Amino acid sequence: MIRLHNLKPRPGSKHRVKRLGCGESSGHGKTSGKGHKGQKARSGGSLRLGFEGGQMPLIRRLPKRGFNNAAFKKHYALINLDDLNEFKAGTVINEQMLRESKHIRGHVVGLKILGRGELKHGLTIEADRFSESAREKIEKAGGTVTLRERPSLTSGKRSESGEAKKDASVAAAPAAKAKAKKAATTKKTAE
Secondary structure (H helix, E strand, C coil): CCCHHHCCCCCCCCCCCCCCCCCHHHCCCCCCCCCCCCHHHCCCCCCCCCCCCCCCCHHHHCCCCCCCCHHHCCCEEEEEHHHHHHCCCCCEECHHHHHHCCCCCCCCCEEEEECCCCCCCCCEEEECEECHHHHHHHHHCCCEEEECCCCCHHHHHHHHHHHHHHHHHHHHHHHHHHHHHHHHHHHHHHC
16 A cells, blocks of 8 residues: 555666766766767767767758748737736836836837727837737726827838939930930031
């Protein structure tokens, strides 16, 4: 019968600690299980994961197929309504305020409000995205929802390229006039 006073681990599950460098009689003396010389016998000498002795590693030999969007994914800071109850009624809540109150940390593209929990009082919330349930609950509690507008990068690039084209056309105009004038003089001399 097993009782607390006679509990033991299963036979074979526990074994003696490998005592390294305690002389030949320990069974692990001399080289302490590291063999003779070589990189792996040295202190601090180890090979990184996947290293194949300078041979082209398997991960580099295999073909890479498909597309992975992980590098381009946009990460939003997610805040639930029950996290916003600690703020006073009428407070304007935005990303900067949430960073100061330590609700948001690290690098994020924007702020998204989710609808978990209930909002106890009206707040003005400025964010990049809102879930449908969060929007309904905020308006029901007497708060207001404001979508934050970000400057679009494409419009700026278009305007810059348009300006560059204008500058190029302005710079090209005198050159075109000079070319036409030269052509006219050569025509006169040919007559």
